[in-house]
Amino acid sequence: MSIVEGKVAVMSLRHAVLGLLAESPASGYDLMKTFDVSLAHVWPATQSQVYGELNKLTDAQLIEVVAHGPRGRKEYAITKAGRAELHRWLIEVEPTGPQRHDGLLRVFFLGVLTPLEARTFLLQQAERAARAHALYQEVADSSDWDEEMVAVYGRIALEFGLRQTAMMEGWAKWAAEEINSDRARRARDAVKEQEEKAEEQRREMQEQE
Amino acid sequence: MSIVEGKVAVMSLRHAVLGLLAESPASGYDLMKTFDVSLAHVWPATQSQVYGELNKLTDAQLIEVVAHGPRGRKEYAITKAGRAELHRWLIEVEPTGPQRHDGLLRVFFLGVLTPLEARTFLLQQAERAARAHALYQEVADSSDWDEEMVAVYGRIALEFGLRQTAMMEGWAKWAAEEINSDRARRARDAVKEQEEKAEEQRREMQEQE
DNA sequence: CCTCTCATGTAAGCAGTTACATGATTTC
DNA sequence: GAAATCATGTAACTGCTTACATGAGAGG
Known part of the structure; x- marks a missing residue:
């Protein structure tokens, strides 16, 4: 089978x-x-x-x-x-790589939140990553990485966790800043303008009736 | 429901x-x-x-x-x-973070391979990550990150992909080197010694029969 | 004796994958 | 009129989760 x-x-x-x-x-x-x-x-x-x-x-x-x-x-x-x-x-067998990251999925939809809410979310992600990193660090420090095969490859896997969480924290902090960037502000202005135009059209339609 | x-x-x-x-x-x-x-x-x-x-x-x-x-x-x-x-x-709702990484799972069991095989595996992982990184980079370069909400948060998600793949490549290369390290060599020697001891005991047992 | 740990299993249900089925509309 | 694309659905199966069930042995 x-x-x-x-x-x-x-x-x-x-x-x-x-x-x-x-x-x-x-x-x-x-x-x-x-x-x-x-x-x-x-x-x-x-x-x-x-x-x-x-x-x-x-x-x-x-x-x-x-x-x-x-x-x-x-x-x-x-x-x-x-x-x-x-x-x-x-x-x-080819590894498939990580899939289904529900934290990252949320990022795609942060547009429905206010910029402040989105920023808060990203900074929470950063903190979670920092806490996870600290936990991995503790394990790395406390374990005696002695002469065992498991230890060598376990240490390599742990290093992945350390780098992953460090990356996540840096990225989330960067992303939180990015929301305040010129690009993001311009995007929000553009959306607002469109909404106002749509609103205007709707009003005109109603007046015609 | x-x-x-x-x-x-x-x-x-x-x-x-x-x-x-x-x-x-x-x-x-x-x-x-x-x-x-x-x-x-x-x-x-x-x-x-x-x-x-x-x-x-x-x-x-x-x-x-x-x-x-x-x-x-x-x-x-x-x-x-x-x-x-x-x-x-x-x-x-708290995000759960990524789970089930079958590439990383393999790392735990690299001990069953020869050092050369393990090293090859890790370097393949590094290459895969590099290829994925290049692909993300292409998207980042080609897309016009103009004034749209999706663009801002899409760009942020893409940045995650870029950092993730860069991290993976660096880690895999580091890990491949780590296998040749003193620590790993000592671990392999220790395992071999244990196996030899076990072998000896088995022979003694057989002789007694 | 009572509680905790050790130890294995079953059953119901949800989430995700693969394959199949069907048909309307557009395009060449 | 043939092929490609648009469009929605069903059925069977695998993987994973949750909850339940049961009991033996160890330690206080």
Whole structure:
């Protein structure tokens, strides 16, 4: 399933699980902790999703149960076929890049707000970004980036978060200023003028009746 | 619906449609063109989604049909209630920020690749970002950012794209270098050592049998 | 014994994608 | 009159979220 005649479903959750199990065997419960902490901002997943995916991956023989623990605990490990699929995904499947940014979507519609409201919104975005940046910075400072593979690539991912939030803050502040720019003022004047013209026409139409 | 006792569904598609109709009346067909061009990287939507949402919004009286054209064309306009809902969403609902970045997800698992493969992957990411940046730059250069509200905020959104792609390129290049760093080399050595120890233990176990 | 953590699962529903269906109008 | 474009919709399916259900073991 999922791979039929070269046509491949996206489904990165599957590969997130495979990737985590490639590092070390774990139970669904263990994986959830990782999803809630490390992967929360990259690929969030819910408990029911993870347990469901583990069963599907087992059926597809990409992972297997290697130990049964107390309380029905099932420890999974990646299989050879699973490693191959993970490798294929990493090397051959084109990443799609980030999509669906609802903060940025709002920017397209800031014209319906007053300039003051729009400016406030953008400065709030800047602050949110700054707070997120500070949080990432804390993690970067507190963690001991020692001799582990996870650490090297985890650090690289964290650096992305740092740069992303810094970029966001700078952009939002710049955008807030831009609203007060000459260009924006001219645009607002033009819109107002059009509205006045339309109003005038409407009045004339009414007078004719 | 969708708003029950302060509990609000996310559903930004609804607000994307409201936002577009707030600027000027349009048909589903018109909106699709906007979704495919301007909003493609911010909030992609399919044709069936848009037509479905238009009907739902009409039922909810947030928009209304203002004209019937040829070929069954229905032109929609936003209502007062729709404008209020759009305003509420813009001001009161917290943006969630970007989520689900499958390129970044891959970074977490680069440990399963050889250093060379990982480096290649990151440099490909850098190139992709550079290409996207060039594309945004072309739009920025070619468009006449004249006196229109859409232009001001469209330009601001475009600037986000420019900064985002520039950040991505810089980060990916930095990351590619980081793999050759001392820290990474030490991590790889440590992993190898552990594997050798495990191998040794396995051999000892077999000898005992 | 009681509570907290560990541990796995099911069911309902919404959001998003893909594919299919249909027909009117314009353009060459 | 054929092809391209305009225009709206439905159906099936996948992915994701929310809420519910259940129970075993550990620690006070």
